[in-house]
Amino acid sequence: MSIGWYRKLKEQVGEVEAKRRQRDQANRWNAEHREQQRETQRNRIAKNREMSRKRRREWAAEHKEQEAAAQRRRNAAHPEKYKARRAARYAIETGRLVRPERCQECGEPAKVQMHHPDYSKPLMVEWKGGTE
Numbered sequence: 001m002s003i004g005w006y007r008k009l010k011e012q013v014g015e016v017e018a019k020r021r022q023r024d025q026a027n028r029w030n031a032e033h034r035e036q037q038r039e040t041q042r043n044r045i046a047k048n049r050e051m052s053r054k055r056r057r058e059w060a061a062e063h064k065e066q067e068a069a070a071q072r073r074r075n076a077a078h079p080e081k082y083k084a085r086r087a088a089r090y091a092i093e094t095g096r097l098v099r100p101e102r103c104q105e106c107g108e109p110a111k112v113q114m115h116h117p118d119y120s121k122p123l124m125v126e127w128k129g130g131t132e
């Protein structure tokens with residue numbers, strides 16, 4: 001905004017009205033700016049999540065032994081999860097379960113991941129895209 005803007009406005013509509021309009025304009029600008037900032041923040045969070053997943057995958061690819069050991073520890077700590085996943089994987093291999101092309105939650109085409117809402121029912125799985 002030019003410096004002369006406010007002086008000109010004051011001459012046209014008086015000081016009280018000029019101040020009110022200046023305040024309105026500032027509020028509008030702030031509101032728009034807030035939305036921009038939120039958008040920037042959302043993008044930054046998404047990008048960070050992507051980056052940390054990527055780093056995680058790269059680390060796992062370079063540390064296969066450690067990764068396998070960690071997986072064994074997780075499996076030992078949560079045998080019910082391990083059994084359910086193993087049974088579901090076997091069901092996929094043998095065609096009893098079919099991995100869909102779309103997320104069951106939002107219907108978008110996605111590389112879906114298997115979720116077990118109840119580990120005692122290993123073939124009852126939900127398929128969801130990984131990004132939400």
Ligand SMILES: [Zn+2]
Pocket residue numbers: 103104105106107108110128129132
């Ligand atoms: Zn989805």
